[in-house]
Every structure is written in C-alpha cells, then in structure tokens.
Amino acid sequence: MSILSVKNLEKRFGDNVILKNVSADIEKGEVISIIGPSGTGKSTFLRAMNFLDPPTDGEVFFDGRLITKKNVDAVRRRMGMVFQNFGLFSHMNVMDNLSAGPVKLLGVSKSEAEEKSAELLRTVGLYERARFMPRQLSGGQKQRVAIARCLAMSPEVILFDEPTSALDPTMVSEVMAVMRNLAKSGMTMLVVTHEMDFARDVSSRVFYMDEGGIYEQGNPEIIFNNPQRQKTQAFIYNIRSYNYEVESRDFDYAEMLSGVENFCFRHAIGKRDANRLQLITEELIINIVTPQYGACSLAVHFSEKQETCNISVSYKGESGNALDGAADDLSVSMVKNSAKEIRHQYADGINTLTAVL
Amino acid sequence: MTINKVQKNGKLILDIEGRLDTATAPQLQGVLIPAFDDCKEIALDFAELVYVSSAGLRVLLMGQKQAKKTDGTMTLQNVSDEVMEVLEMTGFTDMLTIEQQRNFL
Numbered sequence: 460m461s462i463l464s465v466k467n468l469e470k471r472f473g474d475n476v477i478l479k480n481v482s483a484d485i486e487k488g489e490v491i492s493i494i495g496p497s498g499t500g501k502s503t504f505l506r507a508m509n510f511l512d513p514p515t516d517g518e519v520f521f522d523g524r525l526i527t528k529k530n531v532d533a534v535r536r537r538m539g540m541v542f543q544n545f546g547l548f549s550h551m552n553v554m555d556n557l558s559a560g561p562v563k564l565l566g567v568s569k570s571e572a573e574e575k576s577a578e579l580l581r582t583v584g585l586y587e588r589a590r591f592m593p594r595q596l597s598g599g600q601k602q603r604v605a606i607a608r609c610l611a612m613s614p615e616v617i618l619f620d621e622p623t624s625a626l627d628p629t630m631v632s633e634v635m636a637v638m639r640n641l642a643k644s645g646m647t648m649l650v651v652t653h654e655m656d657f658a659r660d661v662s663s664r665v666f667y668m669d670e671g672g673i674y675e676q677g678n679p680e681i682i683f684n685n686p687q688r689q690k691t692q693a694f695i696y697n698i699r700s701y702n703y704e705v706e707s708r709d710f711d712y713a714e715m716l717s718g719v720e721n722f723c724f725r726h727a728i729g730k731r732d733a734n735r736l737q738l739i740t741e742e743l744i745i746n747i748v749t750p751q752y753g754a755c756s757l758a759v760h761f762s763e764k765q766e767t768c769n770i771s772v773s774y775k776g777e778s779g780n781a782l783d784g785a786a787d788d789l790s791v792s793m794v795k796n797s798a799k800e801i802r803h804q805y806a807d808g809i810n811t812l813t814a815v816l
Numbered sequence: 817m818t819i820n821k822v823q824k825n826g827k828l829i830l831d832i833e834g835r836l837d838t839a840t841a842p843q844l845q846g847v848l849i850p851a852f853d854d855c856k857e858i859a860l861d862f863a864e865l866v867y868v869s870s871a872g873l874r875v876l877l878m879g880q881k882q883a884k885k886t887d888g889t890m891t892l893q894n895v896s897d898e899v900m901e902v903l904e905m906t907g908f909t910d911m912l913t914i915e916q917q918r919n920f921l
C-alpha cells in the first residue's frame with residue numbers, strides 16, 4: 460500500500476482553480492522532486508497534502524487512512540514539513556526547538572527527547588550549537604536545525620518546500636548534503652526544488668507541474684534527458700541555457716562574464732570545457748561581434764545527452780560572418796582554436812554564429 | 817582577481833589570483849606597467865590564475881614591451897594548465913619567458 464495517496468485533488472482559491480484532478484501514489488522510501496515554473500501550484504500541492512491549506516475537493520490518504528480535518532493533527536506527527544524560511548521557534552534555543560515537539564505531542568520524557576535531539580544534531584553537524592538561539596545561526600545552520608527538528612518527531616514522510624531557496628549560495632551545499640543523507644537512509648521525501656542536481660541524482664521520480672497538475676512525471680533520466688511533453692521539454696531546455704542581451708557597445712560585460720561562469724559552475728561543466736566556453740563567449744561578444752555590429756544576443760546551451768555545448772551569438776544587419784570582418788586576429792584565432800566547429804547562418808536579417816564545443 | 821606583491825632580492829613577484837579577463841585586465845595593467853619604473857626584474861606568478869582571455873594577453877604583451885623599453889625582464893612562472901593551454905594556442909609560449917618550476921624564495 461502506498462504511504463501517501465492523492466486522489467482527484469482539487470484546490471481553488473475563490474474562483475481561481477490552482478490544481479484540478481491531481482492524483483498520485485507515493486511509495487515508502489521514494490524521493491519525489493517536484494519541479495516547474497513559478498506559480499504552477501507546487502507549494503499549494505504540498506500544503507494541500509498535509510492540510511495546511513486543505514483541498515477543496517478530492518482525497519488524500521496517509522498509510523491507507525483518509526485524512527480529514529479531524530485526524531490531521533495525528534497525521535502531521537507522521538508527516539513533517541520543512542519550509543523555505545526555516546520556521547524555527549525564535550524564542551527557544553536549538554535543543555528546545557528539537558525537543559519541544561516530542562515532549563508535548565508524543566509524551567516523551569524530557570531527558571529522552573534531549574538525548575535523541577543531541578544525536579540528531581550530531582548527524583546534521585550542529586551538536587556544538589545546541590545552546591544557541593536561532594538568530595545566532597547562519598541560514599544554512601538554521602535549515603539544518605529545521606530538518607533535525609522535523610526528524611525529532613520520527614516522521615515517515617517529509618515534505619520540503621524549496622529548502623535552499625532562501626539561502627546564500629555558499630550555504631546550499633551543507634543543506635543539500637543533509638538531504639542527500641536523509642534520502643539514502645530511506646526516508647520518504649517530497650521535495651519542491653530548483654536544485655536540479657538533487658532532482659537528477661537523488662530522486663526516484665520527478666513531478667513536473669504545470670497546467671494545474673502533474674503535467675509529466677517519470678524517473679529523472681526521462682524527465683531530464685527525454686521529456687515527452689512540450690512544456691516539460693521547454694522547461695528542461697531553459698534550465699540548461701544561459702541567455703544574455705547585449706544592448707550596446709557599453710554593456711555590462713562583467714555581468715555577462717560572471718553569468719557565464721556561474722552557468723558553467725551550475726552545470727558542473729568540466730574545468731577545461733568551462734574555460735573554452737568562457738573564452739569563446741568573451742572573445743566573440745566583446746572583441747568580434749559587438750565592435751562591428753553593436754547589439755547582439757547570446758544563447759549558451761548545454762546538452763548533457765550529446766555532451767556538447769553550443770554558444771550562439773545573433774546580430775542584425777547584412778549577411779556577414781563577424782569572424783571574417785573582425786579587426787582582431789588574436790581573438791579570432793582564440794575562438795577558432797577553442798571551438799570544435801563554427802557555423803554561420805543568415806535568415807530574416809539576422810546573422811547567427813554558432814560555436815560548438 | 818587579486819594581485820599580491822612580493823619583493824625579494826631586488827625582484828618583484830606579482831601573484832595573480834583569479835581571472836584575467838576584459839573586466840580585470842585593466843587592473844593588472846595599472847600595476848604592471850608602472851612597476852618597471854622601480855624594478856628591472858618582474859615575475860608574474862600564475863599558479864592561482866585560472867582563466868585568461870585576449871584582454872589579459874594584451875596586457876602581457878604591453879608588459880613585455882615595457883620590459884624591453886626599460887631594459888628589464890618579465891617572466892611568467894608556475895603557469896596553471898588552463899592558462900598554459902591558452903598561451904600555447906595563441907603562440908604566446910614562444911613570445912614570453914616562462915619558468916615552470918615553483919620558486920620557493
């Protein structure tokens with residue numbers, strides 16, 4: 460029997476139907492990543508499942524039992540939730556944040572609760588912070604405490620709503636590491652996330668949400684490398700692309716360069732390829748196309764399946780390959796030497812130079 | 817990019833860390849060119865330099881010219897693999913003086 464079963468769930472706010480006819484079965488030990496554009500109801504879906512915002516129609520079963528407004532408190536003890544903004548009790552220290560729930564709701568003795576809390580704090584690397592107040596912790600530490608607090612209730616399922624979105628980028632990995640370990644330990648997890656590495660490497664299934672429901676679902680291999688439906692394809696294509704509009708010769712090139720650098724980092728593109736990619740982009744845009752044509756647009760796209768990276772620069776004007784007209788031989792030779800292949804196309808008044816890595 | 821200056825036995829070593837690109841090359845130019853006024857022997861340590869583009873290479877050429885003009889020398893040392901690839905691709909390895917073993921001074 461599924462640990463969590465959603466049947467024909469509907470959620471509306473007034474006349475606004477956010478989710479309609481959503482059904483899903485989640486088995487024990489599954490890790491489900493929920494991805495999709497903003498506003499497609501990912502948070503609403505999680506909140507409907509644990510009745511923080513009860514569904515307006517349909518049913519949710521936990522471990523075979525229909526969740527109702529009456530029994531939802533009992534269910535929530537077995538189904539924890541971690542929020543983007545941590546939700547710690549600000550007036551309690553870390554240890555009390557963890558122990559309060561078990562003492563109050565599960566009738567565990569204080570000493571027993573603290574013993575377990577100490578152990579959980581060790582597993583998230585924060586035992587030394589047990590007597591700290593939440594405000595004395597970094598964002599990453601707060602979120603690890605929030606996860607430990609959730610675990611203190613011994614839940615069978617944990618719902619995560621963008622647990623790393625509010626964090627400084629340097630703190631994302633410490634929280635993701637805790638979540639990876641949790642997944643490995645067999646915890647059933649539903650995770651709304653923008654961390655595509657996690658979705659790809661850790662989840663058993665990915666739900667892509669759009670058009671009022673689970674628009675497409677499948678294992679990460681399918682969703683990331685071979686999505687079947689149009690909107691999923693567009694979404695996946697987009698997260699692997701970097702676009703930049705150069706409006707004039709005086710554009711903010713530092714912004715573009717760091718954007719490209721970040722893109723390489725996010726997609727874990729190897730050092731050598733990352734360098735070539737950045738080199739081609741910098742030389743093409745700054746020294747070859749912009750001096751001749753002014754405005755242009757950059758699109759970098761990374762295809763994991765084909766293990767290639769395409770760098771396209773488009774610019775308006777007469778048909779002309781900017782590499783031939785460039786005054787700058789050094790830059791041209793750097794681009795030619797770094798790319799595997801360079802193509803020039805002209806259509807509808809727009810030139811496109813594509814360098815393949 | 818950060819530039820650390822180390823002075824040893826009349827020699828000036830500029831430790832360059834980070835990226836030498838269109839955005840940061842002017843910073844190196846501003847330090848390197850005037851440095852020849854006070855010092856004949858300048859070494860650029862590229863152990864921690866991870867990226868160089870044509871803008872950076874142009875500053876190296878200017879440095880080389882300035883060295884000639886002032887009767888000094890400019891040497892690159894401990895060049896990282898990533899940067900070496902670019903120097904090789906552009907033929908700069910033949911134009912510049914490069915010393916590849918670490919100099920513990």
Ligand SMILES: Nc1ncnc2c1ncn2[C@@H]1O[C@H](COP(=O)(O)OP(=O)(O)OP(=O)(O)O)[C@@H](O)[C@H]1O
Pocket residue numbers: 472477495496497498499500501502503504
């Ligand atoms: N309490 C509410 N009252 C009215 N409308 C709401 C409420 N909560 C959410 N909505 C609406 O429901 C839609 C889905 O919101 P939701 O927050 O679930 O999206 P999301 O997929 O989580 O987006 P994001 O990626 O930005 O977090 C939005 O149009 C939102 O305005």
Ligand SMILES: [Mg+2]
Pocket residue numbers: 501502503620
């Ligand atoms: Mg949301």
